[in-house]
Amino acid sequence: MRDGQAATIRLQDYQVPAFLVDDVALDVDLRDSGTRVSASLQLRRNPASKTASGDCVLNGVGLTLVSIVVDGETLPASRYEQGGETLVIRDLPQACRLDTVVTIEPQENTALEGLYVSKGMFCTQCEAEGFRRITFFPDRPDVLSRFVTTVRADKARYPVLLSNGNPVAQGEEGARHWVRWEDPFPKPCYLFALVAGDLACLEDSYRTGSGRDVSLRIYAEPRDLDKLDHAMASLKASMAWDEKTYGLEYDLDIYMIVAVSHFNMGAMENKGLNIFNTACVLAHPRTTTDAGFQRVEAVVAHEYFHNWSGNRVTCRDWFQLSLKEGFTVFRDQSFSADMNSAAVKRVEDVDMLRTVQFAEDRGPMAHPVRPAEYQKIDNFYTVTIYEKGAELVRMQYNLLGPEAFRRGSDLYFSRFDGQAVTTDDFVACMEEAGGVDLSQFRRWYSQAGTPQLTARDHWEDGLYTLTLSQQTPPTPGQPDKAPLLVPVALALLGPDGQRLPINEAGDTATVLALSGSEQQWQFALPQRPVPSLLRGFSAPVELDYPYTPEQLHFLLAHDDDGYCRWDAAQRLYHGAIRRLIKAPGLAEQEAAALAPVLGEVLARAADDPAEAALLLAVPGEVAVGDQLPQMDVEGVHRARSALASALGRAMAARWWEQVEACALPGPYRPEARDIGIRSLRHRALAFLAAAGDARVADFLVRLCDTADNMTDELGALRLLCHFRLPGAEAALAGFAARWHDEDLVMDQWFAAQASVPGADTVHRVEALLAHPAFDYRVPNRVRALLGTFAGANLTAFHAADGQGYRLYTRCLAQLDQVNPQVAARMGNACARLPRLPAEPAGQLSQALQGLLAGTVSANLREVLERILAARH
Numbered sequence: 001m002r003d004g005q006a007a008t009i010r011l012q013d014y015q016v017p018a019f020l021v022d023d024v025a026l027d028v029d030l031r032d033s034g035t036r037v038s039a040s041l042q043l044r045r046n047p048a049s050k051t052a053s054g055d056c057v058l059n060g061v062g063l064t065l066v067s068i069v070v071d072g073e074t075l076p077a078s079r080y081e082q083g084g085e086t087l088v089i090r091d092l093p094q095a096c097r098l099d100t101v102v103t104i105e106p107q108e109n110t111a112l113e114g115l116y117v118s119k120g121m122f123c124t125q126c127e128a129e130g131f132r133r134i135t136f137f138p139d140r141p142d143v144l145s146r147f148v149t150t151v152r153a154d155k156a157r158y159p160v161l162l163s164n165g166n167p168v169a170q171g172e173e174g175a176r177h178w179v180r181w182e183d184p185f186p187k188p189c190y191l192f193a194l195v196a197g198d199l200a201c202l203e204d205s206y207r208t209g210s211g212r213d214v215s216l217r218i219y220a221e222p223r224d225l226d227k228l229d230h231a232m233a234s235l236k237a238s239m240a241w242d243e244k245t246y247g248l249e250y251d252l253d254i255y256m257i258v259a260v261s262h263f264n265m266g267a268m269e270n271k272g273l274n275i276f277n278t279a280c281v282l283a284h285p286r287t288t289t290d291a292g293f294q295r296v297e298a299v300v301a302h303e304y305f306h307n308w309s310g311n312r313v314t315c316r317d318w319f320q321l322s323l324k325e326g327f328t329v330f331r332d333q334s335f336s337a338d339m340n341s342a343a344v345k346r347v348e349d350v351d352m353l354r355t356v357q358f359a360e361d362r363g364p365m366a367h368p369v370r371p372a373e374y375q376k377i378d379n380f381y382t383v384t385i386y387e388k389g390a391e392l393v394r395m396q397y398n399l400l401g402p403e404a405f406r407r408g409s410d411l412y413f414s415r416f417d418g419q420a421v422t423t424d425d426f427v428a429c430m431e432e433a434g435g436v437d438l439s440q441f442r443r444w445y446s447q448a449g450t451p452q453l454t455a456r457d458h459w460e461d462g463l464y465t466l467t468l469s470q471q472t473p474p475t476p477g478q479p480d481k482a483p484l485l486v487p488v489a490l491a492l493l494g495p496d497g498q499r500l501p502i503n504e505a506g507d508t509a510t511v512l513a514l515s516g517s518e519q520q521w522q523f524a525l526p527q528r529p530v531p532s533l534l535r536g537f538s539a540p541v542e543l544d545y546p547y548t549p550e551q552l553h554f555l556l557a558h559d560d561d562g563y564c565r566w567d568a569a570q571r572l573y574h575g576a577i578r579r580l581i582k583a584p585g586l587a588e589q590e591a592a593a594l595a596p597v598l599g600e601v602l603a604r605a606a607d608d609p610a611e612a613a614l615l616l617a618v619p620g621e622v623a624v625g626d627q628l629p630q631m632d633v634e635g636v637h638r639a640r641s642a643l644a645s646a647l648g649r650a651m652a653a654r655w656w657e658q659v660e661a662c663a664l665p666g667p668y669r670p671e672a673r674d675i676g677i678r679s680l681r682h683r684a685l686a687f688l689a690a691a692g693d694a695r696v697a698d699f700l701v702r703l704c705d706t707a708d709n710m711t712d713e714l715g716a717l718r719l720l721c722h723f724r725l726p727g728a729e730a731a732l733a734g735f736a737a738r739w740h741d742e743d744l745v746m747d748q749w750f751a752a753q754a755s756v757p758g759a760d761t762v763h764r765v766e767a768l769l770a771h772p773a774f775d776y777r778v779p780n781r782v783r784a785l786l787g788t789f790a791g792a793n794l795t796a797f798h799a800a801d802g803q804g805y806r807l808y809t810r811c812l813a814q815l816d817q818v819n820p821q822v823a824a825r826m827g828n829a830c831a832r833l834p835r836l837p838a839e840p841a842g843q844l845s846q847a848l849q850g851l852l853a854g855t856v857s858a859n860l861r862e863v864l865e866r867i868l869a870a871r872h
């Protein structure tokens with residue numbers, strides 16, 4: 001299995017399953033070794049299948065077959081064939097019962113797919129193709145079955161035994177016990193889950209709109225019981241929100257969440273039994289930052305919303321992954337917007353899309369929201385499927401309006417309840433409910449890449465003419481692009497900053513539907529306006545409009561659209577940094593030009609501190625580098641640092657004022673306004689730290705040592721480390737002494753060190769790899785150290801002479817032996833290869849080729865080969 005080369009799977013080859021499984025009875029006997037899984041499948045030929053043969057193909061990986069029985073008779077060896085990853089049973093009748101027994105070794109499973117052990121607890125991860133590592137089964141999302149699961153284990157060590165649905169029976173047999181769970185809703189096997197452990201539980205209940213009481217239970221290690229309140233509150237809020245917003249109620253009597261320390265991603269929406277990475281469920285003011293609290297709220301909501309968008313209506317095949325993920329991200333984004341500040345949430349989401357997803361679109365891994373082919377589906381849980389997918393749903397929401405969109409979602413859930421469907425089925429419901437033609441819109445699903453939207457205008461004799469054109473650059477495998485339907489939300493601002501009426505009805509905003517390569521619109525206006533374009537980020541495109549600095553300043557001051565204000569600030573910053581890359585000596589001048597603009601933001605900051613913090617944020621090095629024709633690591637680092645430092649000096653008094661004004665009295669509360677105030681304060685401290693302000697180091701050391709919450713404590717530590725301020729090393733030591741026992745906090749300690757700019761961080765990372773608390777088997781730790789190093793630290797990862805690359809690829813090789821999924825995901829950090837200058841590109845590709853020459857999993861191989869192929 002180690003040296004993998006997977007076959008390419010194509011959407012066009014999709015065929016309905018030859019056999020369906022109506023009912024499954026699983027009996028899982030958990031042992032210290034040789035865990036025994038007995039499966040009883042009620043099989044039936046699929047009437048929709050055109051295959052005449054009675055051969056039934058079951059998936060199975062790493063299973064030791066003990067017995068195989070059809071309708072009570074042991075099957076002779078001539079009737080079945082066991083290959084590497086399949087079991088083919090020949091000539092089955094129209095319907096039959098298949099009983100298999102296999103043994104597996106969850107204790108040895110470090111890939112964290114299927115059944116595995118995390119800190120002494122048995123747990124599962126079956127999406128996308130993990131169920132085949134538990135038992136033989138048609139492991140594909142379009143086979144939906146009713147599950148009855150019996151879990152058996154030692155009573156003392158595993159007092160809690162869980163699976164999907166409701167508990168229906170239990171019993172004891174000497175030192176062992178068992179619990180039987182029944183899930184009445186047919187589901188694909190990727191939603192199966194099982195947990196056994198010695199767990200504490202926070203219990204609560206929720207009464208649905210129709211008056212049913214649902215028992216809510218969140219399980220964690222006993223020591224974490226005090227960190228579950230926020231997740232519980234978030235769960236109840238999500239349940240209420242989905243009833244109110246989508247008319248969707250929860251459908252089982254119990255909803256369970258289990259926190260586990262070893263987890264490949266954030267969380268998993270298994271029916272009635274979500275399994276969460278501890279990082280996405282535990283929250284406590286002392287150990288969790290504001291961002292952490294918000295993440296828990298969003299992920300709890302996301303997994304809960306999947307109960308309908310994903311579980312009740314699921315995906316026909318994995319090419320349709322965005323059907324559930326894009327829609328569910330859109331739903332969780334809307335929820336977070338309603339719970340906090342909608343404008344701030346929108347900017348955060350757009351910022352992440354523009355920096356991460358646009359980069360994916362520019363690189364070797366670019367793929368459509370509905371891909372046409374893949375090798376390993378695990379490699380396609382991407383920002384394109386999730387976040388761009390959410391933007392496609394948002395565009396449909398905006399095209400239809402809230403009422404018609406709700407009619408469309410009602411139609412979708414009622415028409416397809418209990419079925420496995422396609423993104424096209426979703427769009428068809430929206431089309432039908434909205435009475436609109438979305439045929440051209442559908443291209444957004446099949447065409448990869450970020451459209452470049454160019455806007456040009458002129459005003460003459462009372463007529464304002466706006467010309468919009470679009471062009472999508474080629475992506476791997478898709479050289480030619482067609483025009484998309486691009487909704488461009490627009491307002492035109494007059495000299496007083498007010499929106500001007502743009503038609504006879506007196507509307508002051510509109511949405512232009514650009515459907516061709518180039519189109520023109522005209523507006524009768526007495527003077528030249530400043531255009532507010534792509535309001536709310538109405539389409540996931542890159543906008544080119546020759547804004548002058550004065551126009552950007554004007555938009556920042558007057559535009560009533562939060563996204564456009566932020567975009568104006570970003571354009572001002574990007575412009576200044578780009579000029580400084582070319583003329584490094586001019587930082588003081590650039591700062592002097594920006595200071596009045598930032599001063600105005602600060603003057604208004606009390607109205608909305610969170611927004612002010614976003615407007616003041618200097619774009620990150622990666623974001624700046626990605627805008628350049630070629631990555632210039634040193635140039636970007638120098639220019640960006642010089643600007644931040646000059647702004648820190650030029651406005652030192654203003655920043656200190658802000659630090660004072662934003663000191664929050666009273667106990668920590670993770671509420672939107674307080675979060676905004678803290679983030680504004682840290683923004684001010686960051687400018688002061690960048691400037692090497694005389695007082696800032698002492699201030700940060702004190703804050704780090706005395707803060708009563710992790711946001712302040714970690715924020716101070718990060719700045720001390722990042723700018724190598726006096727006291728940084730002692731602060732790191734003190735932090736580790738305080739928190740060595742808290743895994744999630746120690747992840748932050750590793751990350752803070754891995755993000756320190758400079759080539760010598762390569763050595764620091766190397767030393768941290770030998771730290772007793774570093775462990776390749778814990779994905780959170782690996783991401784904290786190596787993910788931060790390669791993904792968020794340009795100057796260290798790309799250090800001259802390629803030492804960062806060599807260290808990283810050595811680590812990837814080791815990680816790949818342990819956990820191929822995580823290794824492949826981290827391999828994506830190398831995707832900027834084609835954008836590097838010749839020398840570093842040569843060093844990186846040499847390191848990658850060296851890695852590929854060794855034994856590499858199919859997951860990592862797919863990613864590395866795509867990256868290398870993109871370098872001509």
Ligand code: B3K
Binds near residue numbers: 378
């Ligand atoms: N559906 C899961 C992701 C599973 C990833 C498998 N490699 C989490 C989520 O999106 O909710």
Ligand code: ZN
Binds near residue numbers: 302
């Ligand atoms: Zn999801």
